[in-house]
Amino acid sequence: MLNRDHVAELFPFFFRLDDAGRLRDLGASLRKVVPDAEEGSQAEALFLVKRSALRLDPAALREHLDQLVLLESRESGVMLRGRFLEVEGRLAFFGSPWFRELAELEGRGLAFSDFALHDPMPDTLVLLQAVAASLRDTARLAERLRGLRDEAERANQAKTDFLAVMSHEIRTPLNVVLGMTELLADTPLDDDQRRYVDAVEGNSEMLLRLISNVLDVSKLEGSQLDLERAPFDPRRLVDDVVAGFGPRARAKGLALRFEADEALPTRVLGDAARTRQVLLNLLGNALKFTHAGAVAVRLSSTPVDDEHVQLRLEVEDTGIGIAEEKLGAIFDRFVQASSSTTRRFGGSGLGLHIARSLVELMGGELGVRSRVGEGTCFTLDLRLEHGDPTRDSRTVVRPPGDVPLAAPLEVLVVEDTPDNRTLMGRFLAREGCGVTLACHGAEALERLEELTPDLILMDVEMPVMDGLACAAAIREREAREGRPRVPIVALTAHALRGFRERCLEAGMDAFLTKPLQRAQLRATLHRWGPKASRLSAPARCSVGRG
Amino acid sequence: MYGLVNKAIQDFVTREHGPEAWERIRVAAEVDVLEFVCMSPYPDDLTYRLVAAAADELAQPAETVLEGFGEYWIRFSAEEGYGELMHMWGSSLEEFLGHMNDLHARISMVFPELRPPRIRCEALSDDMLALHYESDRPGLAPFVTGLLRGLGKRFGRALQVHHDAARTAEAGHDVFLLHGV
Numbered sequence: 270m271l272n273r274d275h276v277a278e279l280f281p282f283f284f285r286l287d288d289a290g291r292l293r294d295l296g297a298s299l300r301k302v303v304p305d306a307e308e309g310s311q312a313e314a315l316f317l318v319k320r321s322a323l324r325l326d327p328a329a330l331r332e333h334l335d336q337l338v339l340l341e342s343r344e345s346g347v348m349l350r351g352r353f354l355e356v357e358g359r360l361a362f363f364g365s366p367w368f369r370e371l372a373e374l375e376g377r378g379l380a381f382s383d384f385a386l387h388d389p390m391p392d393t394l395v396l397l398q399a400v401a402a403s404l405r406d407t408a409r410l411a412e413r414l415r416g417l418r419d420e421a422e423r424a425n426q427a428k429t430d431f432l433a434v435m436s437h438e439i440r441t442p443l444n445v446v447l448g449m450t451e452l453l454a455d456t457p458l459d460d461d462q463r464r465y466v467d468a469v470e471g472n473s474e475m476l477l478r479l480i481s482n483v484l485d486v487s488k489l490e491g492s493q494l495d496l497e498r499a500p501f502d503p504r505r506l507v508d509d510v511v512a513g514f515g516p517r518a519r520a521k522g523l524a525l526r527f528e529a530d531e532a533l534p535t536r537v538l539g540d541a542a543r544t545r546q547v548l549l550n551l552l553g554n555a556l557k558f559t560h561a562g563a564v565a566v567r568l569s570s571t572p573v574d575d576e577h578v579q580l581r582l583e584v585e586d587t588g589i590g591i592a593e594e595k596l597g598a599i600f601d602r603f604v605q606a607s608s609s610t611t612r613r614f615g616g617s618g619l620g621l622h623i624a625r626s627l628v629e630l631m632g633g634e635l636g637v638r639s640r641v642g643e644g645t646c647f648t649l650d651l652r653l654e655h656g657d658p659t660r661d662s663r664t665v666v667r668p669p670g671d672v673p674l675a676a677p678l679e680v681l682v683v684e685d686t687p688d689n690r691t692l693m694g695r696f697l698a699r700e701g702c703g704v705t706l707a708c709h710g711a712e713a714l715e716r717l718e719e720l721t722p723d724l725i726l727m728d729v730e731m732p733v734m735d736g737l738a739c740a741a742a743i744r745e746r747e748a749r750e751g752r753p754r755v756p757i758v759a760l761t762a763h764a765l766r767g768f769r770e771r772c773l774e775a776g777m778d779a780f781l782t783k784p785l786q787r788a789q790l791r792a793t794l795h796r797w798g799p800k801a802s803r804l805s806a807p808a809r810c811s812v813g814r815g
Numbered sequence: 816m817y818g819l820v821n822k823a824i825q826d827f828v829t830r831e832h833g834p835e836a837w838e839r840i841r842v843a844a845e846v847d848v849l850e851f852v853c854m855s856p857y858p859d860d861l862t863y864r865l866v867a868a869a870a871d872e873l874a875q876p877a878e879t880v881l882e883g884f885g886e887y888w889i890r891f892s893a894e895e896g897y898g899e900l901m902h903m904w905g906s907s908l909e910e911f912l913g914h915m916n917d918l919h920a921r922i923s924m925v926f927p928e929l930r931p932p933r934i935r936c937e938a939l940s941d942d943m944l945a946l947h948y949e950s951d952r953p954g955l956a957p958f959v960t961g962l963l964r965g966l967g968k969r970f971g972r973a974l975q976v977h978h979d980a981a982r983t984a985e986a987g988h989d990v991f992l993l994h995g996v
Contacts, residue, residue, distance in 0.1 A: 381904055
């Protein structure tokens with residue numbers, strides 16, 4: 270059917286082998302890839318056989334006629350890919366060269382016209398070329414995107430740092446405003462003045478909450494937030510928070526219920542303060558967005574294994590509810606269910622974002638289900654370790670109320686800002702404490718030459734000698750001179766990661782964040798004040814009063 | 816159009832007028848692609864927008880931009896690794912033009928969404944031919960003029976290219992007259 274011309278047209282790299290293994294009837298393009306091929310050349314001398322038979326011997330090849338043949342030109346290194354067929358008693362090779370790069374073709378002087386029209390080899394090379402170029406393009410794109418991502422991350426970090434610095438800077442004067450307002454409220458005031466002072470106090474507290482939220486967001490984003498791991502009683506924690514909202518619920522005419530499982534553990538290990546913060550947010554929202562009906566808080570637990578327990582906290586209200594399409598976004602930053610919500614109810618849109626971020630940091634889940642007009646239910650699931658029931662809870666500090674101190678304390682306050690110093694002095698004096706004031710670490714060390722207070726409240730950032738250096742010097746002196754160990758509580762507006770650790774490493778015992786409020790101060794005095802450790806203290810020296 | 820074409824426009828503008836000019840054109844054309852991937856197809860509209868924005872930015876008629884770009888295309892595709900391809904399609908301009916349909920047929924195996932034009936050469940005299948160009952994409956005649964000039968340069972010919980309006984109207988497709996083939 271096919272004549273010799275057809276074969277030459279269809280297989281330009283064709284050749285026949287005679288019985289002596291010599292090449293005959295060479296195809297028109299064969300010499301471009303096997304330059305030393307000539308009519309009558311010995312095939313063995315031209316090619317290395319890479320596949321099929323071991324030798325280009327007609328008898329051996331006849332046994333492998335159904336197999337793929339790869340022949341490598343000894344001179345050019347080009348591989349011919351094809352098969353042998355027996356045509357009219359003679360062996361004939363049908364195939365074409367195999368290349369991996371388009372450039373190889375040009376290097377060998379091959380044109381498209383050297384290939385049969387049906388041969389896809391040159392097109393395959395174009396395809397490979399295009400794929401390689403696309404990979405380069407994609408790599409370039411990835412590189413560009415990486416650069417843009419890094420740039421965005423740097424900008425985000427700069428914003429986070431700025432937020433942290435700004436909130437610190439704002440907290441310091443706010444501390445003074447709050448403290449002075451508290452002192453002012455204790456002075457004789459007429460009704461108008463009382464109203465003004467209440468307004469200053471209420472708004473300052475609101476500002477403080479807002480700044481705390483901004484600081485939390487910046488800490489969460491900068492992975493700067495560390496969690497406590499200490500035992501606490503979950504029922505007591507929730508009970509306290511719910512009780513705190515009682516007056517607000519009553520004022521709005523809402524029922525506020527707390528239902529707790531009987532089988533709740535009395536001690537779990539976790540971060541009580543942050544758990545409380547989440548609950549405060551959820552309960553605050555529930556009361557804010559409910560105008561009639563009830564808010565129910567439910568706490569239950571499921572044992573996981575010997576060491577762990579799963580706590581579930583639900584806060585359910587009969588409030589305005591959240592539209593389904595908004596539910597997914599309410600945990601995003603700066604997002605509220607609608608902009609009219611912001612107008613009607615205020616708020617920064619940070620609370621739920623912080624709550625979910627905190628819960629995720631604790632390894633838990635915060636979920637929500639809601640129906641518009643019917644109400645909303647937030648569920649908090651936390652897997653916690655059992656705490657040691659023989660140890661007392663450390664982090665849930667109950668406000669000591671108006672319980673007076675067992676004995677008047679002598680407190681050394683080290684603080685560089687005059688307003689803060691005055692404020693601390695007044696606060697402590699009001700609690701019946703004797704106060705000595707020092708402007709910086711070096712002055713504190715001088716005072717301690719002749720004084721052994723019950724407690725030192727130490728600012729951290731101060732001129733001359735900062736709080737860290739001062740605490741370290743105090744501990745060193747105590748050790749050297751065999752003096753009793755005076756508790757040192759760091760007092761600073763700094764709340765960034767690592768700061769607490771640095772304070773503890775310097776020899777301080779606790780860490781309080783400004784603005785320090787009266788309840789916190791009282792709790793601190795109760796905790797660090799009249800202790801058994803004081804038994805070893807020598808007789809107290811008289812101290813200067815602030 | 817495939818990314819390769821848009822990439823060529825980007826490369827053309829960047830080389831001739833700097834990266835800032837390209838960035839302004841990209842933004843003006845509302846193209847949010849940062850890097851074109853040569854084997855990815857992009858909407859034709861994007862390419863036309865780029866050409867229009869380039870004309871605005873460079874204060875040139877769109878035809879001039881297209882012509883310049885057509886001439887640049889030959890150089891660009893050679894540098895992108897397709898130079899061998901052109902070489903393999905003929906050692907003379909005439910031979911190359913004669914293989915153009917085959918070339919497009921083969922390339923459309925690799926770029927399946929390619930809508931290549933149909934090209935026919937008609938010898939008018941020893942050094943002159945009429946190139947008949949049929950495409951379902953409108954407005955690309957200036958691009959073809961530039962492209963033919965670029966090819967002439969590649970094959971070392973002082974080629975004169977003229978888009979023949981009269982013949983075009985008569986034939987119902989674009990006809991180019993090539994002197995100095």
